[in-house]
Amino acid sequence: MKRYLDVYKQGMYSALQSAAAYRMNFIVSSLITLAGNILFPLVTLLIYRAGTSFPGWGLYEVLLIQSVFTMSSGLSSLIFGGVLWTTMSHVREGSFEVILLKPLNPLFFIIATTFSIDSVGLFLGGVSLFIFAAMHVGAIPVLFWLQFAGMFIAGTAVLAGLSLMMAAISFKWVGNSRISELADSVLHIGKYPLPIFPKAVQAAATMIIPVGMVGFLPASALLGRVHASDYAAILPCFLFLAAGIWIYRHMIRLYEGVGG
Amino acid sequence: MMPVIDVQHLTKTYKTYKRGAGMGQTFKSFFQREEVVVHAVNDISFAIGQGEICGILGPNGAGKSTAIKMLCGALYPTSGEIQVLGYSPARDRKRYVGKIGAVFGQKSQLIWDIPPIDSFHMNKAIYGIANPDFKSRLEELTELLDIAHVIEKPTRVLSLGERMKCEFVMAMLHRPDILFLDEPTIGLDVIAKVKIREFIRQMNKKQNMTCILTTHDLEDVEELAHRVIVINHGDKVFDDSLQQLKLFLGEKKRVNFTFAESVQGTVFDNAYTKVIDRLSDFQITLEVDTAHISISDFLEDISRKHRFSDISVKELPIQQVVMNIYENAGGVDE
Ligand SMILES: Nc1ncnc2c1ncn2[C@@H]1O[C@H](COP(=O)(O)OP(=O)(O)O)[C@@H](O)[C@H]1O
Numbered sequence A: 001m002k003r004y005l006d007v008y009k010q011g012m013y014s015a016l017q018s019a020a021a022y023r024m025n026f027i028v029s030s031l032i033t034l035a036g037n038i039l040f041p042l043v044t045l046l047i048y049r050a051g052t053s054f055p056g057w058g059l060y061e062v063l064l065i066q067s068v069f070t071m072s073s074g075l076s077s078l079i080f081g082g083v084l085w086t087t088m089s090h091v092r093e094g095s096f097e098v099i100l101l102k103p104l105n106p107l108f109f110i111i112a113t114t115f116s117i118d119s120v121g122l123f124l125g126g127v128s129l130f131i132f133a134a135m136h137v138g139a140i141p142v143l144f145w146l147q148f149a150g151m152f153i154a155g156t157a158v159l160a161g162l163s164l165m166m167a168a169i170s171f172k173w174v175g176n177s178r179i180s181e182l183a184d185s186v187l188h189i190g191k192y193p194l195p196i197f198p199k200a201v202q203a204a205a206t207m208i209i210p211v212g213m214v215g216f217l218p219a220s221a222l223l224g225r226v227h228a229s230d231y232a233a234i235l236p237c238f239l240f241l242a243a244g245i246w247i248y249r250h251m252i253r254l255y256e257g258v259g260g
Numbered sequence B: 001m002m003p004v005i006d007v008q009h010l011t012k013t014y015k016t017y018k019r020g021a022g023m024g025q026t027f028k029s030f031f032q033r034e035e036v037v038v039h040a041v042n043d044i045s046f047a048i049g050q051g052e053i054c055g056i057l058g059p060n061g062a063g064k065s066t067a068i069k070m071l072c073g074a075l076y077p078t079s080g081e082i083q084v085l086g087y088s089p090a091r092d093r094k095r096y097v098g099k100i101g102a103v104f105g106q107k108s109q110l111i112w113d114i115p116p117i118d119s120f121h122m123n124k125a126i127y128g129i130a131n132p133d134f135k136s137r138l139e140e141l142t143e144l145l146d147i148a149h150v151i152e153k154p155t156r157v158l159s160l161g162e163r164m165k166c167e168f169v170m171a172m173l174h175r176p177d178i179l180f181l182d183e184p185t186i187g188l189d190v191i192a193k194v195k196i197r198e199f200i201r202q203m204n205k206k207q208n209m210t211c212i213l214t215t216h217d218l219e220d221v222e223e224l225a226h227r228v229i230v231i232n233h234g235d236k237v238f239d240d241s242l243q244q245l246k247l248f249l250g251e252k253k254r255v256n257f258t259f260a261e262s263v264q265g266t267v268f269d270n271a272y273t274k275v276i277d278r279l280s281d282f283q284i285t286l287e288v289d290t291a292h293i294s295i296s297d298f299l300e301d302i303s304r305k306h307r308f309s310d311i312s313v314k315e316l317p318i319q320q321v322v323m324n325i326y327e328n329a330g331g332v333d334e
């Protein structure tokens, strides 16, 4: 266990070193991700300015959803964001063996060595927007915070699962740079109040690919707008992550040539 | 002596799909793919003892990398058994790979954007190497390889030779019992090659470390190996001592001449010299049997008769080695 912690620490240190080696690149790419993700709450702002709204949801409530979404994405991509492109490049160059030479769980090793500092901008942007939105929605009781924390972690697990599934796909679709767009397109749903979507979409977004947990549900918890039934969506989140891990490991085994 | 590596009927087949050439074929392969089976390693058996340096020699595509990947536990065999240090490499991978070291000539284990020293620290964490051990080993290795001055520079600015030496440090910090090397000298200049071979010899002597290296360069094998396995198209075609291989091949070298004058019509063939290639009236490749005449005597002899502007002396190319083995063995089954 200590060994795994040491490896993770060393991985973070290396990531910081690499980022420092390309300081300009790091700053610019952080700003670009930040800008891309700050722009879309601005769209929300414009919608409300124009006098329209998502029925039943105030401006700050929607911003809260979107800030939680951004925080969750930022956190997930800090930790798991590098898995997709690293896997892709290893498979393309046939160098995945290098990972299998280490006496560690290969998935852990990849995660530990691809800590994506670039996403720190995204995460901090989400946090700022979150603080801003939370200050405008009234007092939030401690119980709601706890509920929020649980759901936020569950939502981040969904994103992690999605990252791993995309990375697993890259074993087969070597070099397909469109893979991440696939994930993004599914994720959009989490950025809006779920009730505005048709019932079938709502069901899928809580039970099958639980993207509702990425932004909408944790934010609802803060607003005291969750129902007892919403907690049932927590389990599928962790199942989703487990599925991501399972698929990824399965692809490693195929790569190793088990029965293949 | 108990072998540390025991390989029985090792076989690996890859299944791939044929990609047609040209638009029409490509279009067709989009819908209907033709399966191609590659027998990369074909029923190979051998055993290697503690402290041996064994060279696996073979032309490109012979199956060397595939074999070494299986020995390292990174690839499951299609069939056959491997036992190394009492482990089944692929099945016991996580426990097994902590006991071995590996350098893959074309696959770096260093982190590109940061100095090698940080990659070394990563391995320290991965293998749980204690601080004092890490310090003393790092010092020893960097001194032996003469790279103390490069390990703090970013990896991407290092020369290939410097990088390869750092790869060896990566592989050796945890004191592996066995070192696997896949084409460790590929693309290196002569000086770096010599240094790295010397390093391998020292590690082998000092730590009684077993070493398996693949190469398509006969020189690597001659300089390092006690034992040679030659594979071709996945088949083992030779497995014996280096002395035996030399007996098979004869002591031959290839000498490329660029003459300063036309040697058209000159006959070079004699008891110990054979013309291999006449590229032009100026450029000729001779094969010299160094059991009969030393290279220096031979060159002296030639230079008395002709003026030349350039020469190079080389080992037999691997294709020739394989051909000689087939001819000598006569009965080796394809
Ligand atoms: N992942 C793979 N999929 C399909 N064929 C492969 C794969 N890896 C190697 N091969 C084929 O197997 C044969 C042996 O390859 P390799 O072990 O790399 O040879 P060497 O290292 O001796 O050059 C070659 O014909 C190569 O094309």
Ligand SMILES: [Mg+2]
Pocket (backbone or CB within 6 Å): B064, B065, B066, B182, B183
């Ligand atoms: Mg090879």
